[in-house]
Amino acid sequence: MTALDLKLVRDLWRMRGQALAIALVLAAATATFVLSMGVHRSLTETRDAYYERNAFADVFAEMTRAPRAVLPQIAAIAGVKRVEGTIRQFATLDFPDRVEPVRALINSVDEHGRTRLNRIKLRQGRLPQAGAADEVVVDEVFAKANGLDIGDRVDALIYGRKQSLRIVGTGLAPNYIYAMAPGDLIPDDRRFGILWMGEKALEAATDRTEAINALSLTLERGAAQAEVIRKVDSLLDRYGGTGAYGREDQLSNTFLDNELMQLEALTRVIPPIFLLVSTFLVYIVLGRMIRTERTQIGLVKAFGYSDWAIGWHYLKFALAIAVLATILGSFAGTWMGQGMTRLYAQYYRFPFLYYEIAPSVFLGAAGLSIGAAALGALGGVREAVRLNPAVAMSPPPPPVYRTGLVERLGAWGGFTATGNMIARHIARWPWRSAVTVLGVALSMGLLFATMQFVDSSKVMLDSYFYRAQRQDLTVTFIEPRNEDVLFELSQLRGVLRAEPIRAVPVKIGRGNRTERSAIESAPAGATLTARIDADGREIELPPAGLMMSRQLADKLGARAGDRVLVEMLGGRRTTIYLPVAAVIDEFIGERVYASEATMDRIARDAAPAGSALLRIDSSQRRRILSELKAMPEVLGVTERSAAMGKFEDMIDENINTMLAFYISFASAIAVGVVYNSARILFSERVHELATLRVLGYYRSEVGVVLLGELAVLVLAAVPVGCVIGNWLARLMTAMFSSDLFRLPFAPSPASYGYSALVVLGAASLTALLVARRVLELDMVRVLKARE
Amino acid sequence: MNVANPADREPTAEPAFRAEGLRKVYQTGETEVHALRGVDLEIPAGEMLVLLGPSGSGKSTLLNLLGGLDRPTSGRLFYRDLELTGLDEKGMTRFRRSEIGFIFQFYNLMPSLTAEENVRLVTDIAAHPMDAVEALALVGLADRRDHYPAQLSGGEQQRVAVARAIAKQPGVLLCDEPTGALDSTTGIRVLETLATANRELGATVVVITHNVGIAAMADRVFHFLDGNIARTEVHEHPISPLEISW
Structure with a gap:
């Protein structure tokens, strides 16, 4: 080891506290980068591999009923590689000891193993066999949540008929990575599951011999999806097709994409903050180090070391910190990534999870932290390179203070002499003071932005569950019903109010843009639903025309007053031009509303109700639920309180983990910044502090001079932190918002x-740690030495 | 300028400092350095005392003990009837705060404070301080009160340090090589201000110096050698700083 490297090692050891503090901030950058990039890649690769192995389809379509004979026609469309028809049927399951409704979506599967698309990944057991009409495969997560095992029997109400099903296997499929009952906001594994049943058996159970009600297809490489969809739609038109759609509109895939998008947003927002702070810290620490080592630099240069050897020496100091940070951060990021992946495994149904961080992620992390450290070192290194040895070896000129604004401020404000020392020192080193303020502010901003997420989710929940929804139960019907069923429901004992919900699936077009949605309507005078906008106002349905959510309007490029083309999917397939009467800022979904009259115009008829909302006497809940369970037209019942509880659980569970991470991250920044500022401050002022002690100032009074400056800077950081946090939170809510929901900025x-x-x-804790050094001030030695 | 003869002063009932068997041993690595080896002394109040001796003979150690900056390893030290060796950290600080004015070779001014504010650093916390500007006037720097140390010459900076030391009207002025970094003209100017303080404020002044010429202005000179006072010299007629041969 060369003597200069030996000095480097000893410098690092001598300044270990400061080096470690910087390394921790930089490690936080590396960790968050490795975490989010690693999990993002792991999830993407897991998904891609799963899609590939189990042949996830490219295009999906549902219809009322189509003969199997339509499939060859679809297969003949140019660009279609393979097409398969299936039956999808909602059913209710009856668990005798449970009163709450349990729903299942039953999918048909070829008994001879000829199903190739969206193939089941069997986890246990086997597929249903031909001739065994009662055999089903149950989705693994649902089976676990309900304690179902192979060989168990479950009673199901399928298409109005009670049937006993025998579980022969558990499995997962790529089209149900994220499985959620219609109308729900969050998966509830106990109340909703996916079942697979033999094709012939399901045909028989649903009176669809040689008929299907869903199909999926894969595309040839390079095929134009939009064109295929158009042709599929025209073929399915007469079978009650509700419009084919691509992966981007497939529920499970959409949720997964949304998650990946959020992870990516995280990668783009969080690590840069830490990198920025680290760069600042390296800048001030190395800058100070080079100023104190002026004489040594001059001496070493006088010995004949080149300017670049000196520059490289100091650069290595920064690089050593970056390397340490990369190692620490990579371990932390990998570990946190494992935790996060496990969390994903709870919500996403993957048969396997690749958690393997590619070497390129670590290399990227190393590159970022080395880059940030080197950038911070640049100023100091340049100063070291430029130092003329003769100048360097003479003592530096004393810091020049002149009467400026700050000084006048002191006189004006009647500062004590020590007060002036504090104010002027801050003004004397404006950049460093700014770095301290900014660093602490960023740490606070980061924490605030995270906490705002909690607030935001709560506001969204409150708006959706408490203000927009006022029903206790949502009853979904097997197929849309007329008023009679509503009357029947309102007659149940304990039902206080029943209101229909009509929703008609439509395509809405404007110019060359088209979006799939559903127009929702509630009768005039309805009290169980309300539309609440982002400001918390309740918005009435427009008497004529459509009211659409901001997200959808933006996608269509429509504004209030514009006309859009509404094409009803299914039913009579009417097409009608309607004005956009209003645009509403809502948090959840891309939704369209219309008054009942407008709805009837679109449907050319009194539109039937797909579901009903009930307000009930809570003491009658069990009885009402069991009566609903017995009604053949009822497909399922969603309890608002259960959904809400589930949502709150999810938020609480994730948020505590998230908050713990971010509190430690934010603290790492605050500690890193304050520790380094305090150490530099102390080393710069040790002479002055000792002089004050000699002059008869008590330790506490001397501590005030040291801590006073930090206190001023940290307090100044609070308002700045609010501004940064505000900005960061807005940025993050915008980046996290998607088609599925829009987070409000509501701190x-x-x-x-x-x-x-x-x-x-x-x-404060960090500053006190450094302030302890005031106790150890050696007045005599300090005063003997020239500053 | 006339320098007062100690004989002209009111007789003092007690000495300013009294020490018995003062020892100070520094532990540096594995070796012990005996800085003071059992010094007994009395310093009459209101006198000007010069400490002479080679480097490492114990002068600075004694000055630090007198000023309450450090504690002896053994022995007892009294300031008037206050036993310094019995004080705790806080008591020592209180003692420095009320009784001692320090002047150092390298001034130790706060670069961020003007001349007046540097003096105020002391008047802010002293019990019976004089006005900061008055103190500056005493050292002839009233017109430079708004200058920062970087805008003052070395001699001027040292005079600000003297003003800072005398502004609290201390009982004792302790000066460690106060002219060590100055040329003869400015050095004499500083010594004059010390003499003024001694005469007009009645402060006991202790000066460490390597400059033998300065000893002539003292009432009393302690010659240090190997941690002991080898010889005490008493001047019946100390000379004025202006007469010093530098």
Whole structure:
């Protein structure tokens, strides 16, 4: 080891506290990068491999009923590689000891193993056999959640007929990675599951001999999906086709894409913050180090070391920190990634999860942290390179203070002499002071942005579950029904109110843009639903025309007053031009509303109700649920309180983990920034502090001079942190919003307070740690030496 | 300028400092350095005392003990009737705060404070300080009160340090090589201000110097050698700083 490298090693050891503090911030950058990139890639690769192995289809279509004979016609469409028809049928399952409704979506599967698309990955047991009409494969997650085993029997109400099903296997399929009952916002594995039944058996059970009600197909490489969809739609038109759609509109895939998008957003927002702070820290620490080592630099240059050897020496100091950070961060990121992947495994039904972080992710992380450290070192290194040895060996000129604004401020404000020392020192080193303020502010901003997520989710939940929905139960019918069933429901004892919900699947077009959606309507005077906009206002249905959510309007490029082409999918397939009467800012979904009259115009008829909302006497809940279970026209019942509880559980569960991560990350920044600022401050002022002690200042008074400056900077960081946090939170809510939901920016005052408290706490503890050094001030030695 | 003869002063009932068997041993690595080897002394109040001796003979160690910056390894030290060796950390600080004015070779001014504010650093916390500007006037720098240290010459900086030391009206002024970094003209100017403080404020002044010429202005000179006072010299007629041969 060369003597200069030996100096490097000893410098690192001497400054280990500061180096470690920077390394921790940089490690947080590496960790979040490895975490989000790693999980993103793992999920993407898992999904792609799963889609590939189990032949996830490219295009999907549902219809009322079509003969199997339509399949060869579809297969003949140019660009279609393989097409398969299936029956999909909702059913209710009866668990005798449970009163709450359990729903299943039954899919047909070829008994001879000829089903190739969306193939089941058997986890246990076998597929249903030909001739065994009662055999089913149950989705693994549902089976586990309900304690179902192979050989168990479950009673099901399929298409109005009670049937006893025998479980012969458990499995998973790529089209149900994310499985959720219609109308739900979050998967509920106990109340909703996927079943696979033999094709012949399901045909018989649903009176669809040689008929299908769903199909999926794969495309040839390079085929134009839109064109295929158009042709499929025209073929399925007369069979009650509701419009074919690609993977991007397939529920399970959409949710997965949404998750991946959020992970990507995380990669783009979080690591840069840490990198920025690390760069700042390296800049101030190395800058100070080079100033204190001026004489040594001059001496070494006088010995004949080249400018570049000196520059490289200091650059290596920064690089060593970056390497340490990369190692720490990679381990932390990998470990956290495992935890996060496990979390995903709870919500996404993968038969396997690749959790393998590609070497390129680690290399990328290393590149980023080395880059950030090198960038921070640049200023200091340049100074070291430029130092003229003769100049360097003479003592540096004393810092020049002149009467400026800050000084006048002191006189004006009646500062004490020590007060002036604090104010002027801040003004003397504006960049470093700014770095401290900005660093602490970023830490607070990050924490605030995270906490705002909680607030935001709660506001969204409150708006959706408490204000927009006022029913206790949502009853879904096997097929859309008329008023008679509503009357029947309202006659149940304990039902206080029953209202129909009509929803008609439509395609809405404007210019060359088309979006699939459903127009929803509630009768005039309905009280169980309301449309709440982002500002919390309740918005009435427009008397004429459509009201659509902002997301959909944006996609169509439509504004209030524009006319859009509405094509009803299924039913009479009417096509009608309607004006957009209003655009509403909503949190969830891309939705369209119309008054009942408008709805009837579209449907050319009194539109039937697909579901009903009930308000009930809670003491009658069990009885009402069991009566509903017995009604043949009822497909399923969603309980608002259960859905809400499930949602809240999910938020609580994830948020505590998330908050723990972010509190530690934010603290890492605050500690890193304050520790380094305090150490630099102390080393710069050790002479002055000792002089104050000699002059008769008590330790506590000297501590005030040291901590006062930090306190001013940290307190100044609080408002800046609020601004940064505000901005960051808005950015993150925008980046996290998708077709599925839009997060509101709705911070609670407590989030400002709490994030400020955490950061102030971390800063105070760190500052006190450094302030302890005041106790150890050696007055005599300090005063003997020339500064 | 006339320098007062100690004989002209009111007789003092007690000495400013009294020490018995002062020892100070520094532990540096594995070797022990005996900086003071059992010093007994009395420093009469209101005198000007010069400490002479080679480097490492114990002068600075004694000064630090007198100023309450450090504690002896053994022995007892009194300031008037206050036993310094019995004080805790806080008591030592209180003692420095109320009784001691320090002046160092390298001034130790706060670069971020103007001359006046540097003096205020002391008047802010002293019990009976004089006005900061008045203190600057005493050292002839009233017109430079708004200058920062970087805008002052070395001699001026040292005079600000003297003003800072005397502004609290201390009982004792302790000066460690106060002219060590100055040329003769500015050095004499600084010594004059010390003499003024000694005469007009009645402060006991202790000066460490390598400059033998300065000893002539002292009432009393302690010659240090190997951690002991080898010889005490008493001047009946100390000379004025202006007469010092530098």
